[in-house]
Amino acid sequence: MEKLTVSTVTPVYSGKDYLPDLVAKIEHVRENWNTLDAPVELIEAIFVVDAAIDESLVVLNELKGDRPWVRVINLSRNFGQHPATVAGILHTTGDWVVTLDEDLQHDPAYIERMLETSVFKQADVIFANPEQSVHQKPIRDWTSRGFKSLVARVTGNPHVQEFNSFRLIREVIGRAAASVCTSETYFDIAVCWFTNRVFSISLPLKDTRFIKSGESGYNIHKLLGHARRMIVSSETKVLRTGALFGLLAMVMAILFGGNFLINKLFYPETIPVVGWTSLFLALMLFGGLLAVLLGIALEYLTVIMLHSQGKPTFFIVDRSSDHLLAGYFRRKQGNAIPDKDVTSD
Amino acid sequence: MLFLTKTSPRTNAHVVSIFGAGLIGLAIHQSLEKTTCYHSETLPFTWNNLNQQHQDVDAVNEKIATALQHQTGAEQHASRVSFVWSAGKGGFQSSQDVMEEELKNFIRVLEIFKGLKKKYPETVFDFHLLSSAGGMHDGQRFVDSILAINPCSPYGSLKQAQEQLLITARPSINYILYRPASVYGYVGHDGRLGLIPTLLYNGHYNKVTTIYGNLNTLRDYVPSIDVGKYIADRIRLGLSDVKEPVKLLASGKPTSIFEIKNIVEKISGNRIYLTFRDEMENSSDITFSPALLPRGWQCTDIETGIRDVGNRLFHALV
Numbered sequence: 001m002e003k004l005t006v007s008t009v010t011p012v013y014s015g016k017d018y019l020p021d022l023v024a025k026i027e028h029v030r031e032n033w034n035t036l037d038a039p040v041e042l043i044e045a046i047f048v049v050d051a052a053i054d055e056s057l058v059v060l061n062e063l064k065g066d067r068p069w070v071r072v073i074n075l076s077r078n079f080g081q082h083p084a085t086v087a088g089i090l091h092t093t094g095d096w097v098v099t100l101d102e103d104l105q106h107d108p109a110y111i112e113r114m115l116e117t118s119v120f121k122q123a124d125v126i127f128a129n130p131e132q133s134v135h136q137k138p139i140r141d142w143t144s145r146g147f148k149s150l151v152a153r154v155t156g157n158p159h160v161q162e163f164n165s166f167r168l169i170r171e172v173i174g175r176a177a178a179s180v181c182t183s184e185t186y187f188d189i190a191v192c193w194f195t196n197r198v199f200s201i202s203l204p205l206k207d208t209r210f211i212k213s214g215e216s217g218y219n220i221h222k223l224l225g226h227a228r229r230m231i232v233s234s235e236t237k238v239l240r241t242g243a244l245f246g247l248l249a250m251v252m253a254i255l256f257g258g259n260f261l262i263n264k265l266f267y268p269e270t271i272p273v274v275g276w277t278s279l280f281l282a283l284m285l286f287g288g289l290l291a292v293l294l295g296i297a298l299e300y301l302t303v304i305m306l307h308s309q310g311k312p313t314f315f316i317v318d319r320s321s322d323h324l325l326a327g328y329f330r331r332k333q334g335n336a337i338p339d340k341d342v343t344s345d
Numbered sequence: 346m347l348f349l350t351k352t353s354p355r356t357n358a359h360v361v362s363i364f365g366a367g368l369i370g371l372a373i374h375q376s377l378e379k380t381t382c383y384h385s386e387t388l389p390f391t392w393n394n395l396n397q398q399h400q401d402v403d404a405v406n407e408k409i410a411t412a413l414q415h416q417t418g419a420e421q422h423a424s425r426v427s428f429v430w431s432a433g434k435g436g437f438q439s440s441q442d443v444m445e446e447e448l449k450n451f452i453r454v455l456e457i458f459k460g461l462k463k464k465y466p467e468t469v470f471d472f473h474l475l476s477s478a479g480g481m482h483d484g485q486r487f488v489d490s491i492l493a494i495n496p497c498s499p500y501g502s503l504k505q506a507q508e509q510l511l512i513t514a515r516p517s518i519n520y521i522l523y524r525p526a527s528v529y530g531y532v533g534h535d536g537r538l539g540l541i542p543t544l545l546y547n548g549h550y551n552k553v554t555t556i557y558g559n560l561n562t563l564r565d566y567v568p569s570i571d572v573g574k575y576i577a578d579r580i581r582l583g584l585s586d587v588k589e590p591v592k593l594l595a596s597g598k599p600t601s602i603f604e605i606k607n608i609v610e611k612i613s614g615n616r617i618y619l620t621f622r623d624e625m626e627n628s629s630d631i632t633f634s635p636a637l638l639p640r641g642w643q644c645t646d647i648e649t650g651i652r653d654v655g656n657r658l659f660h661a662l663v
Contacts (some may be wrong), residue, residue: 005487043487044487044634068489068634068636071635090598090600090604091597091598091599092599093486093487093599093630093632094487156503172561172601175561175601175604176560176561176602176603176604178602179603179604179607179608180607216513252427310607314558316560316561317560317561317605318561
């Protein structure tokens with residue numbers, strides 16, 4: 001039977017306490033699909049050790065001993081979670097790639113649900129979105145959501161709010177995005193260069209490490225770094241808005257200037273204070289002009305930046321093999337999902 | 346063919362005959378020359394003209410006899426002759442006729458090898474066969490067993506037949522089979538240029554490159570220099586300690602043509618223009634599990650490898 005294949009990628013930094021359980025859970029998914037003779041196989045679990053600060057590498061080497069499907073990639077130094085994810089994706093060989101955190105925040109048991117959603121929505125990317133508070137600390141969750149919302153507005157990319165490190169990506173899309181990523185590219189933004197078939201599903205995600213210890217891999221410095229890379233990797237909508245404001249200021253300055261000139265020539269007695277209006281209009285005109293010119297220059301810069309970062313002109317994707325999974329999921333659901341829910345190219 | 350001899354008075358004689366001076370043959374030759382004191386020469390070896398080939402074979406036999414003649418008794422017992430088959434103009438698109446002709450040539454070389462072995466019973470004879478991972482595992486993803494072969498093309502069948510000829514000759518022949526994945530490198534413009542040098546070359550001249558497949562085709566790319574070095578080490582050390590005679594020479598990291606294109610653009614600073622053709626489609630994915638890679642095999646990462654090829658190619662173009 002023809003089978004689709006799934007690879008998992010997990011960046012590892014300080015997960016020695018969680019890795020045995022994570023591998024066991026991935027193994028359970030793998031064995032479950034084998035037992036059910038599902039048309040999908042979890043062929044590899046790739047762990048990218050990003051200069052781990054604990055004994056994660058030792059633990060992983062022990063775990064892979066009798067599990068040939070577990071692969072360990074050891075990065076030469078700490079590059080960060082996104083570069084580690086990119087490295088892992090470039091080493092995968094499955095039709096679908098699932099990225100998971102090391103700390104069991106993302107339960108591999110949900111991979112099947114994500115696959116199911118992707119197949120019926122003909123999606124290329126599925127992000128997991130938390131059903132409830134991830135950190136059980138309202139301020140932490142609110143900051144995270146608010147931050148994403150702000151970046152979504154600034155960049156004009158609505159998918160930003162769905163971004164999550166628990167994601168299922170069609171391999172060709174993930175590989176293509178990973179291959180164009182530089183150290184300054186935000187991986188999920190690069191994914192959106194290749195597809196807009198991006199969806200999210202609500203899952204019960206919980207950052208148990210943060211809840212128990214109060215420690216998080218993210219601090220304000222890292223969050224700002226994320227924001228910077230998100231903005232640098234995006235077409236910034238705010239630039240166009242700025243240029244538009246500049247243009248509006250110029251038009252208003254010209255209109256008011258005309259009005260002022262008529263008043264000056266024909267009704268000079270209506271101008272009580274001489275000089276103030278012309279000074280204000282000159283500032284408005286040249287300020288607007290500067291904003292427009294700066295907007296154009298930055299637009300050029302954005303085009304060059306995106307080009308140098310590898311934003312493609314076009315990309316081809318083949319979704320035809322999804323039908324293998326669609327049949328499986330329909331059978332599992334007892335034909336609960338009607339045919340019309342599945343769109344085809 | 347490339348002929349190397351090591352006849353230092355302090356060491357035992359070693360003769361290496363490399364049949365096929367292509368990308369891999371030259372890489373083996375360069376690696377042997379770099380690290381050991383071999384005397385090297387190029388001998389004519391005709392493939393199409395049988396009469397001429399007989400004369401060439403006589404010349405090779407004479408060369409080998411000369412190299413071994415000073416060795417007697419215990420010395421001759423320790424002398425070695427290594428045959429390396431890295432010849433073949435065929436590829437995935439080659440027809441059955443071309444492949445049959447190539448098999449005949451291989452059988453003739455194998456007969457020469459057997460004849461020499463009979464003639465010098467005290468000498469150790471090794472046969473190193475360059476097979477093909479792609480040919481043997483056509484269209485397979487994440488190959489995790491070297492036994493799971495699936496030759497689909499005439500080229501794959503040829504490689505299987507060549508391997509079988511050696512396997513059935515065991516134990517009378519010491520042999521080793523190398524199955525390199527998609528090998529890339531640059532040795533000049535005389536032979537075929539592979540995908541990577543072609544992209545670099547066409548990018549340099551703003552030419553369009555035709556891809557017979559698609560951007561998402563996954564392959565496992567290995568640099569010819571690494572393959573050459575690994576085989577040269579096995580040639581130098583001999584095959585007496587080789588327990589597993591099949592060596593998969595892959596990187597274990599699948600790479601798509603899209604990635605290759607991006608790396609080439611980044612390295613060369615040139616835009617790469619591509620056109621795609623469906624006929625002669627060669628778009629099946631062929632990837633390998635890293636668990637199969639042999640001990641001692643090291644593969645340079647794709648970006649460094651492409652940089653190296655780029656340096657050689659651009660240096661040659663200047």
